[in-house]
Amino acid sequence: MTTLEIAAQVDARGLSCPMPIVRTAQGIKPLAAGALVEVLTTDPGSQKDFVAWCRSTGNELVEQSVDGTVYRFVIRRK
Amino acid sequence: MTLTTERPAPATATAPGLDPIAAAIADIEGLEELGTQPQPVLTGETKPRDLVLICYSGELEKTWAALILATTAAASGINTKMFLTFWGLQTFVKDEKRITGENAMQKMLAMMQRPGISHRKLSKMNFLGMGPWMMGVLAKQYGVAKPKELLEAAQALGVEFMPCQMTMDMFGLKREDMIDGLGEPVGAATVIELLANGAASLFI
Incomplete structure (x- = not known):
């Protein structure tokens, strides 16, 4: 855990593909460039999906961690 | 991350990029222009x-x-x-x-x-x-x-x-x-x- 300043949070726990990505895309859109969004998911597929999504959108995956069954991602808006 | 739609320049006499197998097929089939077929160029992160x-x-x-x-x-x-x-x-x-x-x-x-x-x-x-x-x-x-x-x-x-x-x-x-x-x-x-x-x- 770091002291990054999170501008928005997306709680996609309990949701299956593709909603974690869809919610994140919607959540990051109103933010300013460089702002950070924290995403929480429980979908194991999201571990790879968020890496791929960041590659295809150009957003930066700053942090990725697991806490039990919850996956946490911190993404910096392009 | 943009699609490069430019076509490659017409092949020169050396036909760079034409691999030996394709060259052999071209030779057999008489396809002189195999190396000059327009192909979308996807380089690096273009997609x-x-x-x-x-x-x-x-x-x-x-x-x-x-x-x-x-x-x-x-x-x-x-x-x-x-x-x-x-x-x-x-x-x-x-x-x-x-x-x-x-x-x-x-x-x-x-x-x-x-x-x-x-x-x-x-x-x-x-x-x-x-x-x-x-x-x-x-x-x-x-x-x-x-x-x-x-x-x-x-x-x-x-x-x-x-x-x-x-x-x-x-x-x-x-x-x-x-x-x-x-x-x-x-x-x-x-x-x-x-x-x-x-x-x-x-x-x-």
Whole structure:
């Protein structure tokens, strides 16, 4: 855990593909460039999906961690 | 991350990039211009940034898959279009419309296959609606968004919907039969132009 300043949070726990990505895309859109969004998911597929999504959108995956069954991602808006 | 659509310069006498096997085949077949065939140049991180989903089928599972892919593509910053044709167009009739069409045969077809996104049937194991109902229960249990929710997400993410004019005519569908937010009806030539210009495509 770091002291990054999170501008928005997306709680996609309990949701299956593709909603974690869809919610994140919607959540990051109103933010300013460089702002950070924290995403929480429980979908194991999201571990790879968020890496791929960041590659295809150009957003930066700053942090990725697991806490039990919850996956946490911190993404910096392009 | 843009698609490079420039064609390579015509091959010089040395034909760079022509591998030995291709060169041998060219030699046998007398294809002198093999190395000069126009090929899209995909280098580094360039990739197609347009996706066209040709929604041809009306079954629940195919509608579902098409909408999952469309929402994900749009969420990934890809210009996503759905061309709605034949049975794929029936999905985008308003749920509350029971009978569509202008003549008896069109009305009979609508009776036989209820249009609307909430009335899709499975291609296999439909069992008079038991299959779709079970799918719905499982979707809820596992947090899977249903086609209708995905359609709303797709519209919010800016997916463009292109109804097929020919299908509208053949099934006697009017604009007011269709859900809100669809684009102008178009024909195959509009889709073909997008594909010819390098859009990635899926036929579902």
